[in-house]
Amino acid sequence: MDLISAHRDRLRALDPALAIGAEPPTLELTDHVIRAGGGLALLRHRSADPADPHSAWGPLRTSQLTCWHDGNLSGLVDLVTDAVAAAAAHWRLDASDRETCLAAFSPARDTAVTAALLETGFAPISQTGVLTDLARLAPAHELPAGHTIAPLSEATDEQVLPLIEALGDEEADYLVTYPRPVSPARSLVAEARSSGARTSFVTRSGKRVVGIVTTNEPGTSDDPADKPWFARSTSLARVGYLGLAYVVPDFRGRGVMSSLVTAAHAAQREIGTRAMIADYSVTNPYSCSLWHKTGYRPLHHTWRRRVPVS
Incomplete structure (x- = not known):
């Protein structure tokens, strides 16, 4: 079985609520494809217009990291380290800039990628949560008077x-x-x-x-x-x-x-x-x-x- 198929099967087993795509994304001209540590990474660069109100939801310049891997932590650290270096080569910054960042999304139950991102300097910013059964909800508190x-x-x-x-x-x-x-x-x-x-x-x-x-x-x-x-x-x-x-x-x-x-x-x-x-x-x-x-x-x-x- 190829790496991407094995990666997706592993994620399905970890969390059946995850959406697992059938095919990898179509490559764009400025994408970086990185192979290291037995894994595969795609680095996609994006720039936003500060005049766009929706740009408030993140940095103006982002390198989005997607990884396919076998769960091996040391290999993942090598893969993410190479991706960080590729982002640095793409943006060529003279000074650290809060508006130029790498971003990554990871399944919450994929603990190997969590550890690798922490070891390579990433910090968690937000979480996507799922409520799987609307029929089972705790009762609301009573509203205060008035x-x-x-x-x-x-x-x-x-x-x-x-x-x-x-x-x-x-x-x-x-x-x-x-x-x-x-x-x-x-x-x-x-x-x-x-x-x-x-x-x-x-x-x-x-x-x-x-x-x-x-x-x-x-x-x-x-x-x-x-x-x-x-x-x-x-x-x-x-x-x-x-x-x-x-x-x-x-x-x-x-x-x-x-x-x-x-x-x-x-x-x-x-x-x-x-x-x-x-x-x-x-x-x-x-x-x-x-x-x-x-x-x-x-x-x-x-x-x-x-x-x-x-």
Whole structure:
């Protein structure tokens, strides 16, 4: 059996919820293909426009690393080390730059690649979690007196936008997001209303909006090739996506977030959603614990490290 097929079979055995592609990606002109330590790596370089609001979700210049391997740690360390050197040769930096990074995605249960990335200077930044059974959910905390939950709507936009801005600022403190000239807040709220109008909610304290959770509904096609972008990381069917979740700091610790998320999950279940995907920060100490208590388990890790000076 060839390396790529064996790698995919190993991942399927580790976690049946992973989406395992049938073929390796088509090579692009600037790709680097690296063979070392008995493994294979693909390094793909990307540059983003800082004027694009979606560039806030990562560094402007990224070398994306994908590895196929047999689980041998020492071989993986050699493979990743060579990939780091290839990224340095590509970008040719005179000084360390926080906007020029290597990035890697690894299945959470693939402990060999986790160890290799840690040994070669990568740090975990975020996690993709999966909630595999919407029917088994913990009950929500009772909302405090004077609080109500309502669907996200155009009427709430102006109150919701400052919350999304605050979420971006908070995540920037942990290097999950990056400040940009144009905030993505308005486009994110518009997207939430268009793709998850039935399953996104706000919490009000009196007339003030103090919390928000947005979700995307599953696609309508059973064809894996037509899955929404957020569902392509899992083999599960009828998958929704939990996108934005934020509660004003003064209102945390009261069950507001738990009630919001439970409302969103219940709405997703009513439209036939079977599982949920969420991306959340590893570096924010309040994030992982919240989603794990909510029922999500790690599916993938996202890693970064700065490109070395050449």
